[in-house]
Amino acid sequence: MDWQDDRIASARDGLNPTLIAEMDSNYAVMADMQFLPGWCILLPKRNVDSLNALDTQERKSFLYDMSVLGDAILSVCKPVRVNYDILGNSDQYLHAHVYPRYAWEQEERLKLPVWLYDSHCWSDPMTGFSEERHGALMHSIRSYLMSHR
Template identity: 50%
Template sequence: MGTFLNDDWKKDRIASANHGENPMVIAKMKRGFAVIGDTQFLPGYCVLLPLVKVNTLNDLGYMQRSEYLLDMSLIGDAIQEVCNPIKVNYSIYGNTDNFLHAHIFPRYEWELEEKKTKPDWLYSSDNWTDNKYQYTDVKHLEIKEKLSKKLHQLMKDVY
């Protein structure tokens, strides 16, 4: 799984998660799938995909929105516990990938001062594309498994 032979799951990350074919899934949650980020230049970076493809948060009913945002915050709690960042940033855009998904970024003391106060997206494009930062089981499976275990514990307490 470290180097994926077949990346077809990336064509529709939500459908592949629903079919058990998305290797990045950490946990199925109440309103979405917690997945480890494709890039790990900020270790523990995760994404929350919805269970059903919608364009924006506003396309969900009020209860579904509440559950989605709670799921998002639980991923942040798991990252906080496992990765011990100084804070966790949350963002929902949908500009590049035109479907609802939330980014959950840990932020660390070791980051350069000029980066700490800026959005994660302002990191060099190399951080998003360089192979040394791409998820592999060899480098990142341990953190993925720890996040999964913690997230499942949190969900038991909340749901």
Template identity: 50%
Template sequence: MPKERATPFWQTHRIESALAGTNPMVLTALPGGFVALGDVQFLPGYCVLLPKRQVGSLNELSWSERADFLTSMAYVGDALLAVCHPQRINYDILGNTDEFLHAHIFPRYAWEPPERQKMPVWQYPAENWHDPETAYQPAKHAALRQQLKCYLDQHLA
């Protein structure tokens, strides 16, 4: 019988581990939250913005926290445009599966299949979200990670 692997703490407590500095996906902190690379990279550069405190929705933040979160989300989009050169950026705040505030920031590319280009990312087949070939891998994605971190750190200063 195959042995089940325990899920790492950071995968089930993303914000708590980001605050503790133990979330390995985090690139940097912005005024509105922590920028983390997505667990899958079938759209290279996919990022997630995690707030600096755990809340259920954007509406639970103060007005200034909301402004910081949304501005930081757009700033991640700027970094993706500069580093990855996509056609556009898609921003998603859903909260339907993971019941804590977080924003998905997806670069969208001209090389995507035409039938996918105008559809939400979530319409991609399930295997795209579980393919080991496109999963984040530290060695494989090191250059992308460094370029995004450099852009975010330099332009925030």
């Protein structure tokens, strides 16, 4: 089985190469595509289909950790803002996208959801996550998260 078949279990088992850090109740991972450098995803430790499937404390922890991951991206990447998305339409398990938005993005693009970026952005191997290209960024985000526990 490929680590991408179960991203939560692969993070738990230390097999997910995008794993940034284990947080109190969640895992922070780098997104597969890094055309917006620093794009991260928050995964719960328990595989559920939506935020509503978590109990009250788990929800609070998930949303808090999501905001702390946003703080890390703001601190490390220096974007103009951070956007948060919890969707679950394609990958039907709870996960939150936390992605930076940059001043260097085209103005009209910056006003739109990231999902409307051109299709080539989603398949360009030069912006796909790799330890070689994104390892230092991953380490900086990890350092921030570990120092803000």
